[in-house]
Amino acid sequence: MNVILLFLAAIAAIIIWWLSGQRLTSKPWLETGSVQLPDQHGTERPPVPAVKIGLFVFLGVVGALFSLAVSAYFMRAASADWWGMPVPRLLWVNTAALALSSASLQWAKREAQHGRMESLRPALVTGLALAVFFLAGQIQAWRELTAAGYVLVDNPANSFFYMLTGLHGLHILGGLAVLTHTTVRAFSTEVAPDRLRLSVDLSAIYSHFMFAVWLLLFALFAGWANDFVDLCRTLLN
Template sequence: MNVALVFLAAIGAIIIWWLAGQRLTSKPWLEASPVQAVAGGQEPPVVAVKIGLYVFLGVVGALFSLSVSAYFMRMEASDWGGMPVPRLLWVNTAVLVLSSAVLQWARREARLGHMETLQPMLAAAFLLAALFLVGQIQAWRELMSTGYVLADNPANSFFYMLTGLHGLHVLGGLVVLGRTTARSFVADARKDRLRLSVDLSAIYSHFMLAVWLMLFALFAGWANDFVDLCRQLLNQGIPG
């Protein structure tokens, strides 16, 4: 249980730091209030839309944190067996990092109004995210072909559950990114709404990348080493 708490604290610290960084560059005093926007018949202000996304990401983060906590607690059982990490996951991780980086580039181009470069950037980010999902499915197939089926071991079940849950969230973001990409090719599309859509897609993509890196570290065993190190440091700091 102590291991799970330390790991969850690390996840929470990273999420809080990331969300705080997203708000450092905002200027809420320049935004219209939601009441003023509704009274004037305008669309909800940017700050309100982003807060809604942050709340949703907080719920998603809590869901994965509880799942990781259950993972750590289940590891202590005697029937827990090791599971190899497919090499394809390394490629998938690189693809997801690249997709997030390209989307961040598209975010910058949208803010500058460079539509000629925004469109290919969005299309590339979409294709890379889709390739990540295809790679995840292929990794499942490789594991199943070598005998690591879902119900064979609790470790297998957690792997398929966590990667599947992450994949569903990536798929949801992919749907939104696809709509944003299609909108960028519309000649009379509103530039402010397009910039907001790209901004939200980038934030969501970065968050899901952070979640995947945490999961990948968990499956590779690095998270256990990190937690053990933190626990040793905490024990050394407590006088006997």
């Protein structure tokens, strides 16, 4: 329950921050002319693309899904038939690969904003390759665990590990489909710069979010999240 409350508090903070930028506190019936006010530099603020708003809504749903799964993980871990499983060392390498992939897409986002195609293309290719390496590493980690006897139905902890990492991997795979399309478009000479810039921006946002989700899951499997939850319970009580 504490995990759900913390997640909902984070989502509420993000929604309040986003709505504050949409001028909901303004009084349009008292304004004349354009509905957009100039920013601090004297230029009009461009409207938020609908596809980006849709992405934020989708990420909110994905975050709620993972928060419920993590909450179920904590409740199930209190049972007597729960035995912890070791964390493969390969997960550290996979985490580093996903972090570098997210950083590469942030680099690509900056290069796209400045229109530097010669730097944008290698940044996208690097981010794509590292994300593929992450998925391959996750599959290898599964193989190492099953070879060591940690099969899916042997222990509830094993089931949750495979379920959560598999669910995260599916979302990474879906993001790879979009990122691959964006990378191919970056090598095309007929692509519109504005559309390419938006695609790179959306890919970077999705990558950062999935990296944050993976950090939460990795902390959960390593046992760090348990200490954090115990600390929160202590503070709340």
